[in-house]
Amino acid sequence: MSGGGHSDVKNAIWMRALLMAGIILGLGVASYVGLGVVVAGMKETTWDEEADHFHDAEKDWKDAVAAGTIESDDTSAELYIAKEAAHHHEIDAHLSYLTYRVAGLTMLFVSIIFTAFLVISGVLNSAQPDDEHHDDHHGHEEHHGSASPIIFAFGCMLFLIGFPDFADGLHSLMLGSGSDAISDLSVGMIGLTIITIGIANWWREDLPFKGYGEQIATSDPFAGQHIRKAGIWVFLMSEVMVFATFFSSYLRMRTEWCTKWAFDEGTCTLEDGETLAMTASDYLRPGGAAGTGDFWTLLPGAINTFALIISSYTIVLALKVAKSHDYKVPTGFMGKLMPDKKSAIRNYLIITLALGTMFIVLKLVEWSHLIAEGFTVGSQEGSIFYISTGAHGVHVFAGLLIMLYMIFKADTVEWDEDNAQGIEYFGLYWHFVDLAWVVIFPAFYLY
């Protein structure tokens, strides 16, 4: 696959990356077929049956009301109770169908992006003439200028221009009615493709860099510090401002909404015809005003919270192993999983990737349930929820793409105490994503 002898990346490593792409795509297709087609198909049949039961029960109740045998507002009537129970079963069956359908589709979608990312990088690398493979900067051991960030930024711009339609397309896809989804998704997908190409090109350019010889800042306030580290911290602080904007918008709106919580506390009143404002937590939290929340509705968000914390720990473990002088092989199963330093770093990163991917899948499953229950982006409460959690999800997804690169690079670089900055700096980003969730989760899910 590789261009040849001058490349800093061996053919075997490219082949392993392509093998990994194949495995990822295989897992995605298998998940889609297993969850999104087979299981979702069975769940859809159950949903249809439950819908029929509900319509029958509703017809019986309406007939009884029309015949005058029961009152329409008699909630203790047997037929009314049967109708409501059938309705609940139908909703449960619908949500169960959505769980498997959306999980399968998301796994497929994510695996295609991951595979494209790996394959495009491989093709870009192999398409180069051999003489261009040679790393001119290798002797200097320092980073060089790149147009890739500009390509990446252009892709981001296109994606954001197409985002409103993209959101509509995703909405249709989630509801299983994807007839207009392709045209709605087009501009956003072109943007995403350019983003992928930009990142892949960035990857190709960065591969020869072994990580030694960090450039040191010479002027205040970062004099004596690694320039890349100062850069990532400044970047992260700009990200703090982005999330602070979402969060302050939410707080500003939230203080005016008359939620059940505020109503019960006596901090707001309802005029005639006004209804309580329904936040996401009203749908997800046990005891929420929508009446739909229980242990199971909160579970995806809770699992995601734990997943991000565990993934923060695994990335720290990857850094710890990379910086260690004498790697000690763990005993038992972990020893088989991580027999040497290189595989330990790679496998910790793969675990982090798997946890992050699970986060995305559960997030979209949860969104599909909320949308099906009527909590859509069309309301003020829904808009700020989907924008904030969606922006966070995009950050997680971007992190996963960088993680793919880190996993690939784990095979090409012998990381040690002097060149493990790549993991450290990426770790800072990943911890920030975790930190943002520490604020988002309680604010949107628990309060």
Add this chain to the structure above:
Amino acid sequence: MGEHKLIMGKDIYFWNFIILMFFTLFEVGAVFFEKYPGTNTRVSVYVVWGILIVVGIIKGFGIGAFFMHLWDDPKIYLRVALFPTLFVLLMLWGIGLSNPEGVNGLPGWCTPDWGEQYATER
């Protein structure tokens, strides 16, 4: 860095991870209690706020100080990390001022003491 400090044979990363997991469990578990356990008293929204903010600060500190190494790194990074706090506080101030409650619902010490009348009538 954190791996060099051992407590009971485990490094600081491990204990930080355990503390983060514990507080997350506490945070999620607390949501299931609408009333104080064993009583009929409803948990007030202010108590919920208090719990979520305190747990959030502890978790944020754990992630920032130990996972992001702000505890050991040169203080310039801590200063960079704290820099946006100024803007976040400004935003919170803005929320207070732009909220209708900000006119007559806030305590007197942080308002010009409008009373009930805040618009000058001609």
